[in-house]
Amino acid sequence: MSGSTPRQVPVAVVGVGALVPGATDAAGYWRVVTGGRDLITEVPASRWRVEDHYDPDPAAPDKTYARRGAFLPEVDFDPMAYGVPPANLPATDTSQLLALMVADQVLRDAGGTSGIDRDRTGVVLGAAALELLPHMYGRSQRPAWLAGLRESGLDEAEAQAVCDRIAARFEPWRESTFPGLLGNVVAGRIANRFDLHGVNHTTDAACASSLAALSTAVGELSLRRADLVISGGVDTGNDIGMFLCFSKTPALSPSGDCRPFAEAADGTMLGEAVVMYALKRLSDAERDGDRIHAVIRGIGTSSDGRSTAIYAPLPEGQERALRRAYEEAGYPPETVELVEAHGTGTKAGDTAELAALNAVFGASGRPDGQWCAIGSVKSQIGHTKCAAGAAGLLKAVMALHHKVLPPTVKVERPNPAAAAPHGPFYVNTQARPWVRPAGHPRRAAVSSFGFGGSNFHVTLEEYAPPTVPTPSSGTHAGTPARPAPKNTGRPALRHRTASSELVLFAAASPSALEERLPEDGRPLAALARESHAAFSPTTRVRLAVVATDTDDLRGKYAQALAHIRRRPEASFSAPSGIRYAYGEPAPGRIGFLFPGQGSQYVGMGAELAMLAPAAQAVWDRLGSIRFDGRPLHRAVFPPPAFTEEE
Structure with a gap:
C-alpha cells in the first residue's frame, strides 16, 4: 500500500x-x-x-x-x-x-x-x-396513572387530582415544544x-x-x-x-x-x-x-x-x-x-x-x-x-x-x-x-x-505548510509532493498545557487587590498571560499565585486576601504557591541552576519538549538517531512500563 x-x-x-x-x-x-x-x-x-x-x-x-x-x-x-x-x-x-x-x-x-x-x-x-422527548411523552401516560389509581381504590376526583399533581412535574406542551425536542x-x-x-x-x-x-x-x-x-x-x-x-x-x-x-x-x-x-x-x-x-x-x-x-x-x-x-x-x-x-x-x-x-x-x-x-x-x-x-x-x-x-x-x-x-x-x-x-x-x-x-x-x-521542493529533498511517504502555493495555510495557535501557571496581581494599595480577579471564567493560561502583560513590578502592592486551574487560583487568591486583611503591610509567602510583597520593590538576586553530571533520568526534558516548540524541534532533528539499537527518543521517552522487568 x-x-x-x-x-x-x-x-x-x-x-x-x-x-x-x-x-x-x-x-x-x-x-x-x-x-x-x-x-x-x-x-x-x-x-x-x-x-x-x-x-x-x-x-x-x-x-x-x-x-x-x-x-x-x-x-x-x-x-x-x-x-x-x-x-x-x-x-x-x-x-x-x-x-x-x-x-x-x-x-x-x-x-x-x-x-x-x-x-x-x-x-x-x-x-x-434528545432528553426532552421522553420527558414530554411522559405527559401522555395519564391514562396509565389513572388506571392504577382507580384500581387502588381512589375515587375519580381524587385520582384526577393526583394525576394533575404528577402532570405538573412535566413541562406543558406549547407551540415551540415540537422543534425543541x-x-x-x-x-x-x-x-x-x-x-x-x-x-x-x-x-x-x-x-x-x-x-x-x-x-x-x-x-x-x-x-x-x-x-x-x-x-x-x-x-x-x-x-x-x-x-x-x-x-x-x-x-x-x-x-x-x-x-x-x-x-x-x-x-x-x-x-x-x-x-x-x-x-x-x-x-x-x-x-x-x-x-x-x-x-x-x-x-x-x-x-x-x-x-x-x-x-x-x-x-x-x-x-x-x-x-x-x-x-x-x-x-x-x-x-x-x-x-x-x-x-x-x-x-x-x-x-x-x-x-x-x-x-x-x-x-x-x-x-x-x-x-x-x-x-x-x-x-x-x-x-x-x-x-x-x-x-x-x-x-x-x-x-x-x-x-x-x-x-x-x-x-x-x-x-x-x-x-x-x-x-x-x-x-x-x-x-x-x-x-x-x-x-x-x-x-x-x-x-x-x-x-x-x-x-x-x-x-x-499533522499540518506542515508546503515548501518548494529541491532536487535533494524527499517527500513524505505516501503523501504526494505539493508545490508551494502563493498563499499558504498556517498552523493553528498552540494551547498551553503546563501543569500550573503563574498569575500576577499589582495594586496601589492592599484594599485595591480585592477586585483584581476576573469573574468571566476564562482559561487559566489566558488569565496568566494577561496578568503578565499588565503587571508592573514597581507597584507598591504585589501578589503572585501559582495555580493548577481556575478553582485553585480562586482558592489561593481568597486565602491570600484573608491573610492580607489581617496584616496588610507584612510581606509573606506560602509553600502552596503564594507570595505577597508590600512596599518599595527591592532589586532581586540572580540565581543560576546547574544540574551537574550524572543527573540524567528517563523522561528528562519531556515537559520542556511538550511546552516549547523550539525544544521539540531539536528532538525532531534527531528523530532518526539511534542509541543502543533503538531510536534515541525511545530511550529518553520510552513507552510506560508495567512490570519490574520492564
Whole structure:
C-alpha cells in the first residue's frame, strides 16, 4: 500500500470547539486530556436522584446498577445572544442550546463568519434522541396513572387530582415544544442562527454518529457541494433512561469506572460532550491563509453485515473499515503512531476492536515492536455516545498539532492484546513528546463503532505548510509532493498545557487587590498571560499565585486576601504557591541552576519538549538517531512500563 494513490480529497480542520466534562472550550479539553484528569464522578443531584433509581443488583427491574458518570459543567446561556426567546427555553432541549454555543466557538476559531460564502456552508452533526422527548411523552401516560389509581381504590376526583399533581412535574406542551425536542434541529438551530444555506442535518449511527456525520461532511467537500462544513457530535443525554438502556444490555462497569484496554476493564461509564470542528478542502484552506489544526486524509466505513447479535461487535466488520481508510488515504497503517480507539472498556468491545486493529496494524511487517500508542479518552470523560467519535477526533487533532502523545488513565496492567511484546501497540499512560520519525509527518487514527454494526475509522496527519521542493529533498511517504502555493495555510495557535501557571496581581494599595480577579471564567493560561502583560513590578502592592486551574487560583487568591486583611503591610509567602510583597520593590538576586553530571533520568526534558516548540524541534532533528539499537527518543521517552522487568 505504501505506493498507492490517495482517493480522498485532503480536508483541513480549520476551527475547533468543545464543551466536555471539566472544560468549556477546546483549550480546556486539551488540558483535561494531557493532565490525565479523571472526570467520572457520582451522579449530580441535579440530574437524577440516585436513591430513586439505583440498585446494585443488575437484575433489579427498572433500576440501574450504576451511580457514576461524567457530566457537563453548568454554563451560563444567554438566549438573546443566540436568538432564542427566553419564554421558549423550557421547551428547548439542552443539546440544541449548547450546540449553538460550541458552534459559535468553532466559527470564531475559524476566523468568523464575515468572509464565508453562506450559500456553500453547511452543518452535519451526530446526534440522536434528545432528553426532552421522553420527558414530554411522559405527559401522555395519564391514562396509565389513572388506571392504577382507580384500581387502588381512589375515587375519580381524587385520582384526577393526583394525576394533575404528577402532570405538573412535566413541562406543558406549547407551540415551540415540537422543534425543541427534535434531534435534527440541533443542526437546524445553528444553520438558522448563523444564516448558513448549505446542507443541514444530523445523523444517527448510535455511538458512531459523529464520525458518520464527518463522513458526510467530507463527502460534501469532496463533491464540491460545500466549501465549509461544521461537523461533530452532540450528546447531553445522561438521563436515567440512558443509564437504564446501558444497564440492561448490560454494558456499564459494575465497579463504577471506565478502564479501556486495562486488564481490569469491566465495562463502560456514560459521559456527555458537545464537540465540533470546521472543515475545508486543504487546498482552499491554504489558498485562504487559514489556521490549520490537522489534515484528514482518509475515512473508512463498513457494516458488520450478518452477525450473531445486532449489538455484538464483529472484528471482521471493523477490519474492513480500517483497511478502507488507508486505501482512501494512500498510505499504510504502519506510518500511524497514535490510535484513539473506540475503547469502551467492555470486554466484548475491547476484545473485538483489538482483534481488528492487530489484524490490520500487525500485518505491516515493521521490525520494531510496539511502535503505535493506543488509548481512549473514555477513561477520562466516559463514553459520550453520539459525540464519542468527535471527542476522540478532537483529541487526535490536538495531539498532532501539539506534538504530544496523550495519556489513557487507569491502566495498572494493560490488556495483553493491547501490548503484545512484539505487536504494534502499547497503551500510553502518560503524556510524552511525540518525536517525528524520518520520512513522513505525524499520523493518527480514530475509530468509532455503533450498535447495528456501523463502523468508522479516520486517519489524519499533522499540518506542515508546503515548501518548494529541491532536487535533494524527499517527500513524505505516501503523501504526494505539493508545490508551494502563493498563499499558504498556517498552523493553528498552540494551547498551553503546563501543569500550573503563574498569575500576577499589582495594586496601589492592599484594599485595591480585592477586585483584581476576573469573574468571566476564562482559561487559566489566558488569565496568566494577561496578568503578565499588565503587571508592573514597581507597584507598591504585589501578589503572585501559582495555580493548577481556575478553582485553585480562586482558592489561593481568597486565602491570600484573608491573610492580607489581617496584616496588610507584612510581606509573606506560602509553600502552596503564594507570595505577597508590600512596599518599595527591592532589586532581586540572580540565581543560576546547574544540574551537574550524572543527573540524567528517563523522561528528562519531556515537559520542556511538550511546552516549547523550539525544544521539540531539536528532538525532531534527531528523530532518526539511534542509541543502543533503538531510536534515541525511545530511550529518553520510552513507552510506560508495567512490570519490574520492564
